[in-house]
Amino acid sequence: MSLETIIIQLAVGLLKSIAIFALTLIGSLPLGLFVAFGRMSKWAPLKGLAPAGSGRLRKGLAGFRPLQTLVKLYISLMRGTPLMLQLMVVYFGPYYLFKIPIGQNYRFTAVIIGFVLNYAAYFAEIYRSGIESMPVGQYEAASVLGYSRPQTFFKIILPQVIKRILPSITNEVITLVKDTSLAFAISYSEMFTLARKISSSQSTLVPFVVAGIFYYLFNLIMAYVMERAEKSLGYFR
Amino acid sequence: MNVLELTNIRKSFGSLEVLRGITVTVAKGEVVAIIGPSGSGKSTLLRCATLLETVDEGEINYLGDYVVRTSPEGRVQYSSPADLKRIRRYFGLVFQNFNLFPHYSVIKNVIDPLIHVQKRDKEEAYADARALLSKMGLADKADSYPYQLSGGQQQRVSIVRALAMKPEVLFFDEPTSALDPELTGEVLKVIRSLTEEHMTMVIVTHEMQFAQHVADKVYFMDDGLVVEQGTPDEVFGKPQEERTRRFLERYAPTAP
Numbered sequence: 001m002s003l004e005t006i007i008i009q010l011a012v013g014l015l016k017s018i019a020i021f022a023l024t025l026i027g028s029l030p031l032g033l034f035v036a037f038g039r040m041s042k043w044a045p046l047k048g049l050a051p052a053g054s055g056r057l058r059k060g061l062a063g064f065r066p067l068q069t070l071v072k073l074y075i076s077l078m079r080g081t082p083l084m085l086q087l088m089v090v091y092f093g094p095y096y097l098f099k100i101p102i103g104q105n106y107r108f109t110a111v112i113i114g115f116v117l118n119y120a121a122y123f124a125e126i127y128r129s130g131i132e133s134m135p136v137g138q139y140e141a142a143s144v145l146g147y148s149r150p151q152t153f154f155k156i157i158l159p160q161v162i163k164r165i166l167p168s169i170t171n172e173v174i175t176l177v178k179d180t181s182l183a184f185a186i187s188y189s190e191m192f193t194l195a196r197k198i199s200s201s202q203s204t205l206v207p208f209v210v211a212g213i214f215y216y217l218f219n220l221i222m223a224y225v226m227e228r229a230e231k232s233l234g235y236f237r
Numbered sequence: 238m239n240v241l242e243l244t245n246i247r248k249s250f251g252s253l254e255v256l257r258g259i260t261v262t263v264a265k266g267e268v269v270a271i272i273g274p275s276g277s278g279k280s281t282l283l284r285c286a287t288l289l290e291t292v293d294e295g296e297i298n299y300l301g302d303y304v305v306r307t308s309p310e311g312r313v314q315y316s317s318p319a320d321l322k323r324i325r326r327y328f329g330l331v332f333q334n335f336n337l338f339p340h341y342s343v344i345k346n347v348i349d350p351l352i353h354v355q356k357r358d359k360e361e362a363y364a365d366a367r368a369l370l371s372k373m374g375l376a377d378k379a380d381s382y383p384y385q386l387s388g389g390q391q392q393r394v395s396i397v398r399a400l401a402m403k404p405e406v407l408f409f410d411e412p413t414s415a416l417d418p419e420l421t422g423e424v425l426k427v428i429r430s431l432t433e434e435h436m437t438m439v440i441v442t443h444e445m446q447f448a449q450h451v452a453d454k455v456y457f458m459d460d461g462l463v464v465e466q467g468t469p470d471e472v473f474g475k476p477q478e479e480r481t482r483r484f485l486e487r488y489a490p491t492a493p
Contacts, residue, residue, distance in 0.1 A: 140289050141336035145402065146325045146354040155353070159340045236340045237384040 001202050006210055009198065013191035014214050017180040020111055020190060021218075024176060027116035032123025038071035039128055071124075078121035084185040087114040091186040111183045119176060126168045130161035163233040170226040177219050191215075238300070240265050240327070240406045240437050245307075246285055246295035248278075255281045257461035258295075263406060266435040270442060270452035270469075274484060277458040279441040283410050286439075287330045288321065299327040300405065326355070329399030333411040335391045337383040337398070343370070344379040347398045355402065362401075369397045373427055389420035393427055406437040413444060445488050449473045457481045 042065060049062040078086070091110035094100040102110075134157055142152040181192030191214060195207040241263040248256040255278045263269050271279045284290040286297060288304065294313060297304040302324050305315045316324070337346050344366055351362035370376050373393045383391055392412060399407055409428065413421040425447050431438065432451050442448050448455060448469065455472040457465040457480075465472055465481045476482045 135336075137332060137334060137336040138338065141332065141338070143289065144287055144325070144328075144330045145350040145398070146322065147350065151353060155349070156338055163340070236382050 001198065003206065003210075006198060006207050010191055010194055010207060010210050010214060013189060013194035013211075014218070016188070016190040017177075017183075017192075018218070019108075020115060020180045020183060020188075021176055023112050024115040024119055024180075025173070027112065028119035028123055031116060031120040033127055035071055035075070035120050035124035036127035036131065038067050039075065039124055040131070041065060041067040041071070043067050075121045075124060078118050079125075083114065083118050083179060084182050086118055087111065087182060087185050090114040090117075107186060107188050110186060111188050115176075115179070119172065122172055123169070126165050126172070127161065129168070130165035131157065133164060134160060163236070166226070166230050166233065170223070170230075173222055173226060174219055177222055178215060181215075238265050239263060240267075240300060241286065241439070242296070242298050243282070243286060244296040246282065246297070247293045248281055248285060248290065249293055255461055256285070256292075259458070259461070259463055261439075261456060261463070263437060263439055265405075265437055267437055267453045268432050268451055269439045269454045269456065270448035271439065271456045271458060272442065272445065272448055272484075272488075273456075273458035273464075278461045279458050280410055282458070283330070283408050283439070283441055287328060287408055288325065289330075291315065299324055302327070326402070327405045328408060329402050329404035329406075330408045330410065331392070331396050331399050331412050334415045335383070335388075335395045337391055337395055339383050342380050342382055343375065343386070343394050346383070346394060347401050350398070351401055366397070366401055369401055370394075373397055387420060388416045389423045392416065392424045396424075396427055396431075400431075400436075406439060407431070409438065409440040409442070411441055411443060413442070443488065445473070445485070457484065459484070 044063060044065050046061045046064055049058050054062075087110065090113050091102070091107065094106075095102050138156055138160070139152060142156045147156065180190055183190045184193040184196060187193060191211050195211040198207040199205065239262050241261075243259060243261040246256050246259045247254070257278075259278070259282055261269070261271075261282070271282070273279050281290060285292050292305055292313065294307050294311065296306050302320070303316055304321065304324055305313060307313050315321070338349075341349060344363070347366040347370070348359075348362045351357045351366070352359055367376070367379065370379055373396065375390065375393055375397065378386060378390060378394070383394070386394065392415075396412075412428065413424050416424065421444070425444065428438070428440070429447075429451055440448065440452070450469070452469050455467065455469050456463050457472055457476075457478075459480050465476060465478045472481065473485065476485060
Protein backbone atom coordinates (compact mmCIF):
# COMPACT_ATOMS: atom_id res chain seq x y z
CA MET A 1 0.00 0.00 0.00
CA SER A 2 1.47 3.33 -1.03
CA LEU A 3 2.05 6.18 1.39
CA GLU A 4 -0.49 8.22 -0.50
CA THR A 5 -3.19 5.60 0.01
CA ILE A 6 -2.35 5.39 3.70
CA ILE A 7 -2.59 9.16 4.05
CA ILE A 8 -5.92 9.28 2.23
CA GLN A 9 -7.38 6.46 4.31
CA LEU A 10 -6.18 8.01 7.54
CA ALA A 11 -7.49 11.42 6.47
CA VAL A 12 -10.95 9.88 6.27
CA GLY A 13 -10.39 8.52 9.78
CA LEU A 14 -9.22 11.92 10.89
CA LEU A 15 -12.55 13.41 9.82
CA LYS A 16 -14.28 10.91 12.10
CA SER A 17 -11.89 11.79 14.94
CA ILE A 18 -12.72 15.45 14.39
CA ALA A 19 -16.43 14.59 14.51
CA ILE A 20 -15.96 12.85 17.88
CA PHE A 21 -13.90 15.80 19.10
CA ALA A 22 -16.40 18.46 18.01
CA LEU A 23 -19.55 16.67 19.14
CA THR A 24 -17.95 15.85 22.51
CA LEU A 25 -17.19 19.52 23.13
CA ILE A 26 -20.60 20.68 21.90
CA GLY A 27 -22.25 18.22 24.27
CA SER A 28 -20.00 18.27 27.31
CA LEU A 29 -19.25 21.98 27.67
CA PRO A 30 -22.92 22.91 28.33
CA LEU A 31 -23.68 19.64 30.14
CA GLY A 32 -20.68 20.24 32.40
CA LEU A 33 -22.20 23.53 33.50
CA PHE A 34 -25.42 21.77 34.58
CA VAL A 35 -23.40 19.07 36.33
CA ALA A 36 -21.47 21.82 38.15
CA PHE A 37 -24.78 23.34 39.29
CA GLY A 38 -25.83 19.94 40.61
CA ARG A 39 -22.48 19.49 42.33
CA MET A 40 -22.93 22.86 44.08
CA SER A 41 -26.61 22.24 44.90
CA LYS A 42 -27.49 22.88 48.52
CA TRP A 43 -30.96 21.40 48.16
CA ALA A 44 -31.73 19.47 51.34
CA PRO A 45 -35.36 18.32 51.35
CA LEU A 46 -35.14 16.87 54.86
CA LYS A 47 -33.84 20.10 56.39
CA GLY A 48 -36.96 20.48 58.51
CA LEU A 49 -36.15 17.25 60.35
CA ALA A 50 -33.63 18.64 62.77
CA PRO A 51 -34.98 21.13 65.27
CA ALA A 52 -32.40 22.34 67.78
CA GLY A 53 -31.14 19.64 70.08
CA SER A 54 -32.03 16.63 67.94
CA GLY A 55 -29.84 13.55 67.65
CA ARG A 56 -27.02 12.77 65.29
CA LEU A 57 -29.08 10.62 62.94
CA ARG A 58 -31.67 13.35 62.47
CA LYS A 59 -28.99 15.99 61.95
CA GLY A 60 -27.32 13.75 59.39
CA LEU A 61 -30.57 13.22 57.52
CA ALA A 62 -31.40 16.92 57.66
CA GLY A 63 -28.06 17.79 56.08
CA PHE A 64 -28.55 15.21 53.30
CA ARG A 65 -28.24 16.82 49.87
CA PRO A 66 -29.51 14.22 47.39
CA LEU A 67 -28.69 16.06 44.18
CA GLN A 68 -25.18 16.98 45.30
CA THR A 69 -24.54 13.41 46.52
CA LEU A 70 -25.76 11.91 43.25
CA VAL A 71 -23.64 14.26 41.14
CA LYS A 72 -20.59 13.66 43.33
CA LEU A 73 -21.00 9.92 42.75
CA TYR A 74 -21.33 10.48 39.01
CA ILE A 75 -18.19 12.64 38.86
CA SER A 76 -16.25 10.20 40.99
CA LEU A 77 -17.23 7.26 38.74
CA MET A 78 -16.40 9.16 35.56
CA ARG A 79 -13.01 10.24 36.85
CA GLY A 80 -12.24 7.04 38.71
CA THR A 81 -12.69 4.50 35.91
CA PRO A 82 -11.05 4.29 32.47
CA LEU A 83 -12.82 6.05 29.64
CA MET A 84 -12.23 2.93 27.54
CA LEU A 85 -14.23 0.87 30.02
CA GLN A 86 -17.00 3.50 30.07
CA LEU A 87 -17.21 3.33 26.28
CA MET A 88 -17.65 -0.43 26.45
CA VAL A 89 -20.38 -0.14 29.08
CA VAL A 90 -22.24 2.42 26.99
CA TYR A 91 -21.86 0.32 23.83
CA PHE A 92 -22.51 -3.18 25.14
CA GLY A 93 -24.57 -2.27 28.19
CA PRO A 94 -27.95 -1.93 26.46
CA TYR A 95 -27.66 -5.46 25.07
CA TYR A 96 -26.13 -7.29 28.03
CA LEU A 97 -28.16 -5.51 30.68
CA PHE A 98 -31.51 -5.01 28.96
CA LYS A 99 -31.35 -7.29 25.92
CA ILE A 100 -31.89 -4.33 23.62
CA PRO A 101 -30.50 -5.23 20.20
CA ILE A 102 -27.91 -2.70 19.07
CA GLY A 103 -27.66 -1.63 15.45
CA GLN A 104 -24.61 -0.64 13.42
CA ASN A 105 -25.37 3.06 13.80
CA TYR A 106 -25.26 2.81 17.57
CA ARG A 107 -21.46 2.52 17.56
CA PHE A 108 -20.90 6.21 16.82
CA THR A 109 -23.73 7.25 19.15
CA ALA A 110 -22.15 5.19 21.93
CA VAL A 111 -18.79 6.86 21.35
CA ILE A 112 -20.38 10.32 21.64
CA ILE A 113 -22.48 9.42 24.70
CA GLY A 114 -19.43 7.96 26.45
CA PHE A 115 -17.18 10.89 25.65
CA VAL A 116 -19.78 13.53 26.52
CA LEU A 117 -20.60 11.91 29.88
CA ASN A 118 -16.92 11.56 30.73
CA TYR A 119 -15.81 15.02 29.68
CA ALA A 120 -18.83 16.71 31.27
CA ALA A 121 -17.60 15.39 34.63
CA TYR A 122 -14.17 16.94 34.15
CA PHE A 123 -15.59 20.20 32.81
CA ALA A 124 -18.03 20.35 35.74
CA GLU A 125 -15.16 20.36 38.21
CA ILE A 126 -13.40 23.05 36.19
CA TYR A 127 -16.54 25.20 36.11
CA ARG A 128 -16.99 24.67 39.84
CA SER A 129 -13.42 25.74 40.61
CA GLY A 130 -13.99 28.89 38.54
CA ILE A 131 -17.38 29.72 40.02
CA GLU A 132 -16.19 29.14 43.58
CA SER A 133 -13.14 31.34 43.02
CA MET A 134 -15.31 34.37 42.21
CA PRO A 135 -15.22 37.05 44.88
CA VAL A 136 -18.54 37.32 46.71
CA GLY A 137 -18.47 41.09 46.13
CA GLN A 138 -19.44 40.56 42.49
CA TYR A 139 -22.65 38.82 43.56
CA GLU A 140 -23.31 41.49 46.17
CA ALA A 141 -22.82 44.37 43.73
CA ALA A 142 -25.17 42.66 41.27
CA SER A 143 -27.74 42.07 44.00
CA VAL A 144 -27.72 45.68 45.18
CA LEU A 145 -28.03 46.91 41.58
CA GLY A 146 -31.11 44.71 41.22
CA TYR A 147 -29.86 42.12 38.71
CA SER A 148 -31.92 38.93 38.78
CA ARG A 149 -30.18 35.65 39.57
CA PRO A 150 -29.96 34.48 35.94
CA GLN A 151 -28.74 37.94 34.87
CA THR A 152 -26.13 37.89 37.62
CA PHE A 153 -24.87 34.49 36.56
CA PHE A 154 -24.86 34.89 32.80
CA LYS A 155 -23.89 38.57 32.52
CA ILE A 156 -21.62 39.12 35.50
CA ILE A 157 -20.25 35.81 36.77
CA LEU A 158 -19.93 33.48 33.76
CA PRO A 159 -17.79 35.77 31.53
CA GLN A 160 -15.29 36.16 34.36
CA VAL A 161 -15.40 32.44 35.15
CA ILE A 162 -14.66 31.58 31.50
CA LYS A 163 -11.60 33.80 31.54
CA ARG A 164 -10.38 32.14 34.73
CA ILE A 165 -10.90 28.56 33.58
CA LEU A 166 -9.78 28.86 29.97
CA PRO A 167 -6.25 27.50 30.64
CA SER A 168 -7.75 24.40 32.30
CA ILE A 169 -10.22 24.02 29.42
CA THR A 170 -7.28 24.15 26.99
CA ASN A 171 -5.72 21.23 28.84
CA GLU A 172 -8.86 19.16 28.49
CA VAL A 173 -9.29 20.08 24.83
CA ILE A 174 -5.78 18.89 24.04
CA THR A 175 -6.30 15.69 26.00
CA LEU A 176 -9.56 15.15 24.14
CA VAL A 177 -7.81 15.29 20.75
CA LYS A 178 -5.68 12.35 21.81
CA ASP A 179 -8.47 10.60 23.72
CA THR A 180 -10.56 10.29 20.55
CA SER A 181 -8.28 7.33 19.76
CA LEU A 182 -9.91 5.43 22.63
CA ALA A 183 -12.91 4.89 20.36
CA PHE A 184 -10.89 1.98 18.98
CA ALA A 185 -12.04 0.09 22.11
CA ILE A 186 -15.43 -0.40 20.47
CA SER A 187 -13.94 -0.58 16.97
CA TYR A 188 -15.27 2.73 15.77
CA SER A 189 -13.30 3.49 12.62
CA GLU A 190 -11.67 6.75 13.63
CA MET A 191 -8.07 7.47 12.72
CA PHE A 192 -6.30 5.35 15.34
CA THR A 193 -8.49 2.30 14.72
CA LEU A 194 -7.71 2.58 11.00
CA ALA A 195 -4.00 3.05 11.63
CA ARG A 196 -3.95 -0.16 13.68
CA LYS A 197 -5.86 -2.05 11.03
CA ILE A 198 -3.59 -0.93 8.17
CA SER A 199 -0.47 -1.49 10.25
CA SER A 200 -1.29 -5.10 11.10
CA SER A 201 -2.47 -6.01 7.61
CA GLN A 202 0.53 -4.40 5.87
CA SER A 203 3.15 -5.08 8.57
CA THR A 204 4.34 -1.48 8.68
CA LEU A 205 4.65 1.30 11.24
CA VAL A 206 4.03 4.02 8.64
CA PRO A 207 0.31 4.42 9.45
CA PHE A 208 1.16 5.12 13.10
CA VAL A 209 3.72 7.73 12.10
CA VAL A 210 1.21 9.38 9.78
CA ALA A 211 -1.53 9.24 12.45
CA GLY A 212 0.90 10.69 14.97
CA ILE A 213 1.64 13.60 12.67
CA PHE A 214 -2.08 14.16 12.09
CA TYR A 215 -2.79 14.19 15.87
CA TYR A 216 0.09 16.55 16.44
CA LEU A 217 -1.04 18.98 13.74
CA PHE A 218 -4.61 18.80 15.03
CA ASN A 219 -3.35 19.72 18.48
CA LEU A 220 -1.14 22.52 17.16
CA ILE A 221 -4.22 24.07 15.60
CA MET A 222 -6.30 23.61 18.78
CA ALA A 223 -3.53 25.12 20.92
CA TYR A 224 -3.46 28.10 18.58
CA VAL A 225 -7.25 28.48 18.68
CA MET A 226 -7.29 28.34 22.47
CA GLU A 227 -4.44 30.84 22.70
CA ARG A 228 -6.43 33.21 20.52
CA ALA A 229 -9.46 32.68 22.73
CA GLU A 230 -7.42 33.50 25.83
CA LYS A 231 -6.03 36.61 24.15
CA SER A 232 -9.50 37.74 23.13
CA LEU A 233 -10.42 37.79 26.83
CA GLY A 234 -7.29 39.75 27.71
CA TYR A 235 -9.07 43.09 27.60
CA PHE A 236 -10.00 42.82 31.27
CA ARG A 237 -8.40 41.56 34.43
CA MET B 238 -40.38 62.43 55.96
CA ASN B 239 -38.15 59.48 56.75
CA VAL B 240 -36.53 57.75 53.82
CA LEU B 241 -35.34 54.88 55.99
CA GLU B 242 -36.35 53.52 59.36
CA LEU B 243 -34.41 50.71 60.97
CA THR B 244 -36.13 49.65 64.17
CA ASN B 245 -34.74 47.39 66.85
CA ILE B 246 -32.57 45.40 64.45
CA ARG B 247 -31.03 42.25 65.86
CA LYS B 248 -28.62 39.95 64.09
CA SER B 249 -26.43 37.08 65.23
CA PHE B 250 -23.85 35.00 63.45
CA GLY B 251 -23.99 31.68 65.29
CA SER B 252 -23.62 32.53 68.96
CA LEU B 253 -22.12 35.94 68.20
CA GLU B 254 -24.62 38.77 68.62
CA VAL B 255 -23.50 41.40 66.12
CA LEU B 256 -26.51 43.73 66.32
CA ARG B 257 -28.33 43.89 69.63
CA GLY B 258 -31.32 46.12 68.94
CA ILE B 259 -30.38 49.03 66.71
CA THR B 260 -32.70 51.85 65.75
CA VAL B 261 -31.66 54.35 63.11
CA THR B 262 -33.82 56.80 61.18
CA VAL B 263 -32.78 58.75 58.12
CA ALA B 264 -34.80 61.74 56.95
CA LYS B 265 -34.93 62.94 53.38
CA GLY B 266 -31.86 64.96 52.43
CA GLU B 267 -30.09 64.01 55.61
CA VAL B 268 -26.49 62.80 55.83
CA VAL B 269 -26.03 60.23 58.55
CA ALA B 270 -22.59 59.08 59.63
CA ILE B 271 -22.14 55.83 61.52
CA ILE B 272 -18.88 55.58 63.39
CA GLY B 273 -17.44 53.09 65.83
CA PRO B 274 -14.63 50.62 66.35
CA SER B 275 -14.07 47.62 64.06
CA GLY B 276 -16.44 44.81 64.88
CA SER B 277 -19.06 47.12 66.35
CA GLY B 278 -21.62 46.02 63.74
CA LYS B 279 -21.66 49.10 61.49
CA SER B 280 -21.10 47.22 58.26
CA THR B 281 -23.50 44.43 59.24
CA LEU B 282 -26.18 47.06 59.84
CA LEU B 283 -25.60 48.45 56.35
CA ARG B 284 -25.69 44.95 54.90
CA CYS B 285 -29.02 44.28 56.62
CA ALA B 286 -30.43 47.56 55.29
CA THR B 287 -29.31 46.71 51.75
CA LEU B 288 -30.70 43.13 51.90
CA LEU B 289 -27.27 41.50 51.72
CA GLU B 290 -28.00 39.98 55.13
CA THR B 291 -31.30 39.04 56.73
CA VAL B 292 -32.20 40.28 60.19
CA ASP B 293 -33.17 38.04 63.10
CA GLU B 294 -35.54 40.61 64.51
CA GLY B 295 -36.73 44.14 63.89
CA GLU B 296 -38.25 46.26 61.16
CA ILE B 297 -36.89 47.95 58.08
CA ASN B 298 -38.88 50.28 55.88
CA TYR B 299 -38.05 52.61 53.04
CA LEU B 300 -40.54 55.47 52.64
CA GLY B 301 -43.11 53.42 54.53
CA ASP B 302 -42.56 50.38 52.29
CA TYR B 303 -41.75 47.47 54.55
CA VAL B 304 -38.76 45.24 53.84
CA VAL B 305 -39.24 43.21 56.99
CA ARG B 306 -41.46 43.26 60.03
CA THR B 307 -41.50 41.32 63.26
CA SER B 308 -44.84 40.27 64.75
CA PRO B 309 -45.45 40.71 68.50
CA GLU B 310 -44.80 36.97 68.86
CA GLY B 311 -41.34 37.51 67.37
CA ARG B 312 -41.99 36.07 63.91
CA VAL B 313 -39.80 37.77 61.28
CA GLN B 314 -41.64 38.37 58.03
CA TYR B 315 -39.85 39.61 54.91
CA SER B 316 -41.90 41.14 52.09
CA SER B 317 -42.52 39.19 48.89
CA PRO B 318 -39.70 38.94 46.32
CA ALA B 319 -41.69 41.24 44.01
CA ASP B 320 -41.96 43.87 46.75
CA LEU B 321 -38.29 43.52 47.62
CA LYS B 322 -37.38 43.97 43.97
CA ARG B 323 -39.31 47.24 43.94
CA ILE B 324 -37.79 48.35 47.26
CA ARG B 325 -34.26 47.70 46.02
CA ARG B 326 -34.69 50.67 43.73
CA TYR B 327 -34.86 52.99 46.74
CA PHE B 328 -31.23 52.48 47.70
CA GLY B 329 -27.73 52.25 46.32
CA LEU B 330 -24.58 50.98 47.99
CA VAL B 331 -20.96 51.96 47.51
CA PHE B 332 -18.68 49.15 48.68
CA GLN B 333 -15.38 49.40 50.48
CA ASN B 334 -13.62 47.58 47.63
CA PHE B 335 -15.69 49.07 44.78
CA ASN B 336 -16.89 45.78 43.26
CA LEU B 337 -16.95 47.15 39.76
CA PHE B 338 -17.52 44.52 37.07
CA PRO B 339 -14.01 44.00 35.65
CA HIS B 340 -15.20 42.74 32.25
CA TYR B 341 -17.27 45.87 31.60
CA SER B 342 -15.84 49.21 30.60
CA VAL B 343 -16.53 52.17 32.89
CA ILE B 344 -19.52 53.36 30.86
CA LYS B 345 -20.90 49.82 30.58
CA ASN B 346 -20.64 49.38 34.34
CA VAL B 347 -22.88 52.41 34.69
CA ILE B 348 -25.39 51.89 31.89
CA ASP B 349 -25.85 48.12 32.05
CA PRO B 350 -28.05 48.10 35.17
CA LEU B 351 -29.95 51.12 33.87
CA ILE B 352 -30.82 49.28 30.67
CA HIS B 353 -31.19 45.72 31.90
CA VAL B 354 -32.58 46.25 35.39
CA GLN B 355 -34.40 49.57 35.20
CA LYS B 356 -35.31 49.02 31.52
CA ARG B 357 -34.53 52.61 30.68
CA ASP B 358 -34.08 53.91 27.19
CA LYS B 359 -30.59 53.19 25.88
CA GLU B 360 -29.83 56.68 24.55
CA GLU B 361 -31.10 58.31 27.69
CA ALA B 362 -29.06 55.94 29.89
CA TYR B 363 -25.89 56.72 27.96
CA ALA B 364 -26.55 60.47 28.14
CA ASP B 365 -27.16 60.31 31.90
CA ALA B 366 -24.09 58.16 32.47
CA ARG B 367 -21.84 60.44 30.44
CA ALA B 368 -23.13 63.52 32.25
CA LEU B 369 -22.48 61.94 35.65
CA LEU B 370 -19.02 60.74 34.64
CA SER B 371 -18.09 64.23 33.46
CA LYS B 372 -19.33 65.70 36.68
CA MET B 373 -17.05 63.35 38.61
CA GLY B 374 -14.09 64.19 36.36
CA LEU B 375 -14.15 60.79 34.69
CA ALA B 376 -15.30 61.75 31.19
CA ASP B 377 -12.05 60.57 29.59
CA LYS B 378 -12.26 57.22 31.40
CA ALA B 379 -15.62 56.14 29.96
CA ASP B 380 -14.06 53.49 27.73
CA SER B 381 -11.38 52.34 30.16
CA TYR B 382 -11.62 49.08 32.07
CA PRO B 383 -11.56 49.06 35.86
CA TYR B 384 -8.05 47.57 36.08
CA GLN B 385 -6.72 50.59 34.20
CA LEU B 386 -7.94 52.99 36.89
CA SER B 387 -6.52 53.99 40.25
CA GLY B 388 -8.43 52.98 43.38
CA GLY B 389 -9.78 56.48 43.78
CA GLN B 390 -11.04 56.54 40.20
CA GLN B 391 -12.62 53.11 40.60
CA GLN B 392 -14.42 54.25 43.71
CA ARG B 393 -15.69 57.34 41.92
CA VAL B 394 -16.97 55.15 39.10
CA SER B 395 -18.78 52.96 41.61
CA ILE B 396 -20.36 56.09 43.09
CA VAL B 397 -21.50 57.11 39.59
CA ARG B 398 -22.87 53.61 39.02
CA ALA B 399 -24.92 53.84 42.22
CA LEU B 400 -26.06 57.43 41.57
CA ALA B 401 -27.18 56.71 38.01
CA MET B 402 -29.85 54.39 39.44
CA LYS B 403 -31.37 57.51 41.07
CA PRO B 404 -31.71 56.00 44.53
CA GLU B 405 -33.61 57.70 47.36
CA VAL B 406 -30.75 56.95 49.71
CA LEU B 407 -27.13 56.08 49.07
CA PHE B 408 -25.15 53.92 51.49
CA PHE B 409 -21.37 54.05 51.77
CA ASP B 410 -19.58 51.17 53.48
CA GLU B 411 -16.18 52.58 54.49
CA PRO B 412 -15.72 54.05 51.00
CA THR B 413 -12.10 55.09 51.54
CA SER B 414 -10.78 52.24 53.69
CA ALA B 415 -9.32 50.33 50.73
CA LEU B 416 -7.61 53.40 49.28
CA ASP B 417 -4.08 54.73 49.63
CA PRO B 418 -4.12 57.78 51.87
CA GLU B 419 -3.36 60.14 48.99
CA LEU B 420 -6.45 58.91 47.13
CA THR B 421 -9.02 59.28 49.90
CA GLY B 422 -9.29 63.03 49.32
CA GLU B 423 -10.73 62.77 45.80
CA VAL B 424 -13.41 60.32 46.94
CA LEU B 425 -14.36 62.35 50.00
CA LYS B 426 -14.62 65.42 47.79
CA VAL B 427 -17.12 63.65 45.56
CA ILE B 428 -19.21 62.55 48.52
CA ARG B 429 -19.10 66.08 49.91
CA SER B 430 -20.29 67.44 46.56
CA LEU B 431 -23.33 65.17 46.87
CA THR B 432 -24.29 66.72 50.19
CA GLU B 433 -24.64 70.02 48.37
CA GLU B 434 -27.26 68.39 46.15
CA HIS B 435 -29.09 67.17 49.26
CA MET B 436 -28.56 63.53 48.46
CA THR B 437 -29.74 61.37 51.33
CA MET B 438 -26.74 59.39 52.51
CA VAL B 439 -25.72 56.93 55.19
CA ILE B 440 -21.96 56.73 55.55
CA VAL B 441 -20.07 54.16 57.60
CA THR B 442 -16.60 55.62 57.96
CA HIS B 443 -13.40 55.80 59.93
CA GLU B 444 -12.72 59.31 58.63
CA MET B 445 -13.75 61.20 61.75
CA GLN B 446 -13.03 64.70 60.51
CA PHE B 447 -15.00 64.00 57.37
CA ALA B 448 -17.95 62.64 59.35
CA GLN B 449 -17.84 65.68 61.60
CA HIS B 450 -17.95 68.05 58.66
CA VAL B 451 -20.50 66.48 56.33
CA ALA B 452 -22.93 64.67 58.64
CA ASP B 453 -26.20 66.09 59.93
CA LYS B 454 -26.46 63.25 62.41
CA VAL B 455 -23.87 60.92 63.87
CA TYR B 456 -24.43 57.50 65.40
CA PHE B 457 -21.66 55.99 67.50
CA MET B 458 -21.91 52.21 67.62
CA ASP B 459 -20.05 49.83 69.88
CA ASP B 460 -20.57 46.15 70.54
CA GLY B 461 -23.80 45.92 68.53
CA LEU B 462 -25.51 48.89 70.16
CA VAL B 463 -25.95 52.57 69.38
CA VAL B 464 -24.08 54.06 72.31
CA GLU B 465 -24.59 57.67 71.42
CA GLN B 466 -26.28 59.73 68.74
CA GLY B 467 -26.73 63.38 67.92
CA THR B 468 -25.41 66.20 65.81
CA PRO B 469 -21.68 66.16 65.04
CA ASP B 470 -21.22 68.96 67.56
CA GLU B 471 -22.90 66.91 70.26
CA VAL B 472 -21.17 63.59 69.54
CA PHE B 473 -17.72 64.95 68.69
CA GLY B 474 -17.87 68.13 70.78
CA LYS B 475 -19.31 66.97 74.04
CA PRO B 476 -19.74 63.21 74.08
CA GLN B 477 -21.87 62.06 77.00
CA GLU B 478 -20.68 58.46 77.14
CA GLU B 479 -17.35 57.24 78.40
CA ARG B 480 -17.07 54.73 75.52
CA THR B 481 -17.55 57.49 72.94
CA ARG B 482 -14.89 59.63 74.57
CA ARG B 483 -12.39 56.79 74.63
CA PHE B 484 -13.09 55.95 70.98
CA LEU B 485 -12.72 59.55 69.85
CA GLU B 486 -9.47 59.95 71.73
CA ARG B 487 -8.09 57.00 69.84
CA TYR B 488 -9.42 57.79 66.37
CA ALA B 489 -9.72 61.56 66.26
CA PRO B 490 -7.11 63.05 68.55
CA THR B 491 -7.60 66.40 66.85
CA ALA B 492 -11.31 66.58 67.68
CA PRO B 493 -12.08 69.36 70.14
